[in-house]
Amino acid sequence: MPLFGSRKNLPKPLCDEHGPCKALAGISVFEVRDRLRLLVTPTRGLGPDPMARQIDDELSVVLCVNGGKRGGTTEALSIAEHAADQWSVSRAELWERAFANLATEQLNRQSFNATNGDVLYAVNGTGVWPGAAQALRLENALGGVELPHGALVTLPTSNAFCAAPIRSSSSLNAIRFMIDLSKQLQANDPAPLTSSIFWYRDGWLENLNVGDNGMMRPSARFRELANRLPAT
Incomplete structure (x- = not known):
């Protein structure tokens, strides 16, 4: 690991x-x-x-x-x-x-259904420990969701993360929305964490190098995955 x-x-x-x-x-x-x-x-x-x-x-x-x-x-x-x-x-x-x-930490988990069948999750810690590290155990933090292709993840603050499980090529369209949502979550935080978009896979996070325009410069590993995804 x-x-x-x-x-x-x-x-x-x-x-x-x-x-x-x-x-x-x-x-x-x-x-x-x-x-x-x-x-x-x-x-x-x-x-x-x-x-x-x-x-x-x-x-x-x-x-x-x-x-x-x-x-x-x-x-x-x-x-x-x-x-x-x-x-x-x-x-x-x-x-x-x-x-x-x-x-052992307590989490608040919200889910939002997209029109293409995908689900976006917003998770924050409600206990004594900051919740962003929960993204390292994403399947469990999302309530037992299976992630065969991983997920798109943002870490806007030390206590919160957003995640969109990757189901198909259309799942990557969530990137723009996740950028905007992260900015909203950071607005009232005195020490925002990062505006980067990550790929969660196998218990780790990989920066996808996404610009403000939504264009990304991912690794060869992520490009290989993206090329294998079904269209919808």
């Missing part, structure tokens, strides 16, 4: 350079298993040595611990590579547990 793949070697800072390390040191292995989470966040805001997987040049998925409420909001304690050994748990298990724990 791409989420648990290899990472780049980054310089290792001292723990006193990394704020969350002190807080993480006080969390036992028994606690941390249930508090591990994934967070989709801008890559530019990450410090050195993060346990993170890049989605594209703009966004990364970060391994975090739910630090509980602080100042009225939930604190996300990002785990640095140099701090991960303190629980004597393999890195793969940390990632897998964080992924599994997303299933």
Whole structure:
């Protein structure tokens, strides 16, 4: 699974350079298993040595611990590579547990039927943890929807995503509508996430490089899929 793949070697800072390390040191292995989470966040805001997987040049998925409420909001304690050994748990298990724990979060899911038979979903988190990372478990987040061809996905804010399962070539017409919907969802958000359109497939997100005009520069893998899709 791409989420648990290899990472780049980054310089290792001292723990006193990394704020969350002190807080993480006080969390036992028994606690941390249930508090591990994934967070989709801008890559530019990450410090050195993060346990993170890049989605594209703009966004990364970060391994975090739910630090509980602080100042009225939930604190996300990002785990640095140099701090991960303190629980004597393999890195793969940390990632897998964080992924599994997303299933415990509460979601609000709305669906909209298109005239061509497709369905567009708008999903946001209603619990304590931001909901955008739920797009990494899209089949479950959409209520058990099968996605043999994947789905078009937007991540307008840290707490929301939109998804349109790909059923046929006509499903790709949802791109323009999804761009407009994402802009609406971002309008009142103080820190919007991204306006990009992604292809969800096999548990990961691939940027389709869609411009404001709706034209895209996708990968060869996506073009191959698009060429195999039925017309309607």
